[in-house]
Amino acid sequence: MTSLNDLIKDSRKIEIRAKGLVDDNLSGEYKTAFKGRGIDFHDLREYLHGDEVRSIDWNTTARTGDPYVKQFVEQRELSIYLAVDITKSINYGSINKSRHHLAALISTVLSLSAARNGDRVGFIFFSNKIEHFAEPQKGQIHCMKILRKLINHDPPPAISNPGACLEFIMKRQKKRSMIFLISDFLGEGFENELKICSHKNDLVAIQIIDPAEIELPTAGKVYVKNPENDKSYLMDTNDKSIQENYKSQRNKWQENLDNIYAPKAYIYTCNSGFIDKDHWIQDPKVGGGRLIGEACHFV
Structure with a gap:
């Protein structure tokens, strides 16, 4: 199992390639992008x-x-929420890194960046309900404590519902915040909450994608297991109608997310790229533009 020390080591490698994403030397860029709104x-x-x-x-x-x-x-001080999907589907990764590893690594980089900049960081781990909530607090000790919970969590057999998480945040918050919503977004029914929350906050949707799920592989008749409810099904993956239905549903989910006007980052488990320079942390008021650091890669 990945340890917090391993994640911190990986995050430090990302720091170097990102020209100091978690370094005080770039605190000016960080403050410009995450400046307080009040x-x-x-x-x-x-x-x-x-x-x-x-x-x-x-x-x-x-x-x-x-x-x-x-x-x-x-008001420079900013509240930052890291909302992380912890359902079983997040544990999947067919090639290089699991989605859970990447979600934990992203959370490590962002939370320690915020902590070193003096911002308050809150954490929400969710499935179809809130599994864990930590009020926004300052300091790296607070972040490390919650990150350990994220690494060691036992994923619940439940369907992911980002909408319930966003509703929870909006009911609790008293002022505009920065929200990083990390999920695979393989589903629907959360689009309205995402739209509303992105208008009231500075929200970045971070989608972790595994290439094996983009199209159904042709492997004959196989048993497939839904990681979110532990049910198994016999499926003929060579059946063209099943292939087409799968692709159609997958594309529909992706289009629903892409059509929401909010900054997004797309991160793949299969390649070395960690931050997509074309999508990372865009200014929601101008439709995209500001980057924190440049494209980073695992080393």
């Missing part, structure tokens, strides 16, 4: 030519007879 009142000062009229404090202006404007500072 503002706090800071002070009053006299109006200067070019100041926005809407920033004028009319009460102070009326009291003193001179125009004054309000000054604000950005």
Whole structure:
């Protein structure tokens, strides 16, 4: 079984290739991409030519007879949620890495990045319900404790429901947050919650894909097991109608996810690529653009 130390070692390799994703030298890039969305009142000062009229404090202006404007500072501190699918299907990996290993590695990189930057990190592990929740807290010790739970979890035989997880977050949160939703997204029924949550938060959907599931392999009659309910079925994988139905359903699920207007990252278990430069952490307000680091690879 993968240990937390192994994941941290892998995350450090990713740091190097990403030019310091978890390094304070790139804290400026991190802060720009994950900047706090709220503002706090800071002070009053006299109006200067070019100041926005809407920033004028009319009460102070009326009291003193001179125009004054309000000054604000950005709330830098950010709450980051790592929402991780822990159903049995996440344990699957046909070639290189299992989806569970990649989900844990992604969670390690992101949570330690946030912790080193002074942000509060919360964790939600979900199936068709919330399996574990840790309130957002600061510090690497907090992150390491929860990451150990993720590594050692016993996957429940249940169908994944990202929508229930997002509803849970939206009911608890008091202000806009950054949410990383990690799953294979092999299913449906969560699209509406994902749309609503992405409007209220900065949400990145991270899909972990295994190539063996994109198309059904032709292997004759075989028993297949649904990892989310432990039921086995006899299937003729050479049957063209079964092949077509499988591909059609798989494509439908993928299109449902792709059509949702929210930043996404697509990560494959089969190759060395960890971060897809074309999709990683796009600015939801401009439809894509900002990257944290560059494309990274396992070494």
